């Protein structure tokens with residue numbers, strides 16, 4: 328039997344304190360102390376509103392505000408003792424406030440519950456992470472644009488199935504990631520807009536009988552408006568799920584470029600060299616330059632998607648409104664956000680520092696019969712063959728080159744005419760990789776002119 332005294336917050340109903348194990352499973356202070364700045368900002372806005380509406384006296388509001396400012400200072404200075412017995416950040420802050428200012432502290436929680444309080448704190452925290460993700464993505468997009476600009480017309484192999492498919496430009500490949508990360512950015516912007524409604528004032532679940540003004544607090548805390556349904560407000564974690572969804576897609580994109588970096592920096596490819604700043608050596612093999620940062624970025628989606636699945640699983644099937652299950656929402660979101668923001672910064676650094684090996688890219692671009700499609704297209708254009716037949720003829724030419732151990736441009740005209748008598752000298756003009764990429768001028772295609780136009784469009788938009 329636990330002999331600890333009953334909780335100061337609800338001691339009226341309880342005669343004994345919780346069992347130690349109950350306290351351990353129940354407490355969230357170990358992680359939700361991270362919400363201290365949001366908790367205090369929300370409380371200050373709440374107290375000011377209570378005074379503005381005449382619900383508490385302004386002397387009390389002034390004392391509360393000064394006391395909360397001091398609590399924040401103590402926390403920022405590392406001088407605050409967090410207590411597990413006080414369960415969470417909300418009660419830790421309030422208990423300390425009451426030590427500092429005495430009786431008026433007891434008025435802060437008027438017309439409020441921890442349910443709307445935690446919904447507010449967490450929403451403000453996630454909102455700030457959206458902003459951080461947006462600016463991280465902005466910087467990353469700029470880094471990709473710089474790469475695209477430097478090598479707008481550099482030729483490299485384009486792959487499907489990781490088999491050489493058709494020549495493309497380096498700039499075009501870089502811009503593919505600009506597209507992806509710009510979509511990610513718009514997902515965070517979109518989620519931020521939707522989450523920007525203030526939960527404060529929903530109280531426990533039903534609203535309050537006090538004449539609060541939720542527009543005052545919403546405005547003070549940078550929200551577009553107060554939420555419209557108190558039941559939904561205290562039970563909603565969509566904002567965190569949307570953040571995680573956007574973060575998962577973004578981390579998936581990071582992992583894809585990370586994988587390309589790992590492949591491209593290998594001795595077999597030599598497409599790029601990663602800077603020393605983002606490579607590591609081996610303790611035993613002196614020649615090694617390992618792309619550790621890229622590998623870690625390739626892996627980060629694991630925990631971010633894990634957090635997403637975890638929160639969906641927490642929320643699934645919960646009846647309205649608040650249930651303590653929802654306290655399990657925070658740690659994973661914290662971890663996911665930390666890793667996403669770090670990952671974006673690391674990728675930005677890697678992309679900025681990246682040196683593409685133009686010669687190796689171009690050499691690889693012409694290998695693997697990469698201009699076979701250009702050849703087939705030429706047969707259609709110049710000889711008016713149906714595409715299917717052109718495809719067949721080209722296949723025979725590729726087979727011939729393969730048998731001779733050479734590339735398509737190395738076949739003699741006689742060789743080619745053995746396969747199709749009408750082929751002329753003109754065919755060689757389409758077999759070069761430069762010609763191939765320059766001809767891909769359809770909108771969204773890889774031609775250097777297209778790439779430059781897209782770069783200009785992006786730069787204008789940023």
Ligand code: ARG
Pocket residue numbers: 355359415441442445649651653654655
């Ligand atoms: N620590 C809680 C959480 O993170 C705060 C809300 C608690 N509300 C309650 N009625 N027990 O969800």
